[in-house]
Amino acid sequence: MITAVGHADLTSTTRDLVRAALRERMRALPPDATALVRAGAGLPLLFGRVVHELGQRLVVLLPERGDALAGAPFPDQQAHRELLALAEQIRMLPLDPRDRDACVSADERLVSGCCRLLAVWDGSPSSGQDATAHMVAYARARGIAVEVVWPAGAAREPAGRGAPLCVPEHSR
Numbered sequence: 001m002i003t004a005v006g007h008a009d010l011t012s013t014t015r016d017l018v019r020a021a022l023r024e025r026m027r028a029l030p031p032d033a034t035a036l037v038r039a040g041a042g043l044p045l046l047f048g049r050v051v052h053e054l055g056q057r058l059v060v061l062l063p064e065r066g067d068a069l070a071g072a073p074f075p076d077q078q079a080h081r082e083l084l085a086l087a088e089q090i091r092m093l094p095l096d097p098r099d100r101d102a103c104v105s106a107d108e109r110l111v112s113g114c115c116r117l118l119a120v121w122d123g124s125p126s127s128g129q130d131a132t133a134h135m136v137a138y139a140r141a142r143g144i145a146v147e148v149v150w151p152a153g154a155a156r157e158p159a160g161r162g163a164p165l166c167v168p169e170h171s172r
Contacts, residue, residue, distance in 0.1 A: 001059070002029065003036045003110055004047040005135045006120025006149070009157040015046060017151040018120050022050045025118060025147060034059060038093070038110050041079035043120055052086040060087040061110060063095040104131050108138055116145045122156060123148070 010018060026033065035051040037044045038061045051058045060083050084090060095106045111117055117139040119132060126133040139146050 001034045001036045001114040002026075002116040002118065003114045004043060004118040004120065004149075005107060005111065006043045006118075006132050007122065007130060007156055008042050009130075010043070010120070011155050011157055014151075014154040014156070017154050018043075018149060019046055019050060021149045021151050022047055022118060022120075023054065025149070026050055026054050026056060029056070031056065033057070036061065036110060036114055037083070038095075038106055039063070039080050039083050041076050045079045045083055047118075048083045048086050057088045058083075058086055059089045059091060060084060061091050061093040061095075061106070064092045100128075104134065107131065107135055111135055111139050111144065112142060114139075114144060116147065118147050118149050120149045122150050122154065 004022065006018075026035070034057040035047065036059045037047050037051075048058055048060070062080075062084070093106055093109070096102050117135070119136045119139075121132045121136060124130075124133065136146055136148070
């Protein structure tokens with residue numbers, strides 16, 4: 001299995017660059033490659049779309065709590081529904097998306113279940129809002145292959161405009 005994690009605060013131009021880079025990397029894999037992603041807007045949805053477009057298998061991890069998205073904005077709910085529609089398989093995951101520590105733990109489980117991690121990462125350290133560096137270190141410490149996806153010209157939104165780690169992943 002392969003998964004993707006990364007920054008939530010990508011500029012719109014960067015999302016296009018990342019989409020192309022993810023497509024290129026996924027095309028290089030066998031056609032029966034399986035991708036795993038935690039349900040969410042932003043990068044999870046972008047990755048899910050790429051996997052689906054290439055006809056590869058998509059597994060989506062979904063919070064067990066049925067009310068997890070009850071208060072989320074409509075676009076976030078749409079992103080979850082779209083990912084579920086693209087998924088070949090759905091796995092339930094004990095997770096409260098409003099709890100940052102639960103989100104980091106869920107992402108660690110996501111990463112530990114894969115043989116390759118695509119990290120949409122500019123090389124910056126983890127912060128209270130972004131745990132991408134942590135996920136890269138976590139994967140490397142477990143011997144999981146990590147490919148950093150940061151195309152030339154990629155950029156993040158100015159500070160303060162990005163989304164926090166977990167809950168706003170549903171609003172990215």
